[in-house]
Amino acid sequence: MRVRIDEDKCHVHARCYGLLPAFFAVDDHGQASVPSDGTVPAMLEDKVRLAVANCPEYAITELPV
Numbered sequence: 001m002r003v004r005i006d007e008d009k010c011h012v013h014a015r016c017y018g019l020l021p022a023f024f025a026v027d028d029h030g031q032a033s034v035p036s037d038g039t040v041p042a043m044l045e046d047k048v049r050l051a052v053a054n055c056p057e058y059a060i061t062e063l064p065v
Contacts, residue, residue: 001042002065003061006059016032020047023044024051032059038063
């Protein structure tokens with residue numbers, strides 16, 4: 001599984017980071033990001049899918065592998 005965050009859609013709610021700080025990061029302005037190419041470790045896939053579903057701006061999308 002891979003994901004990306006559309007910076008234009010992200011409105012810095014940081015729900016993704018609140019749900020999974022082990023994967024998502026936020027900068028000083030609250031802009032969310034994912035590590036390198038967005039590859040999700042298998043053990044975090046369920047929680048990342050929860051973050052995708054909870055993004056109020058639909059800024060996080062799953063990418064084809």
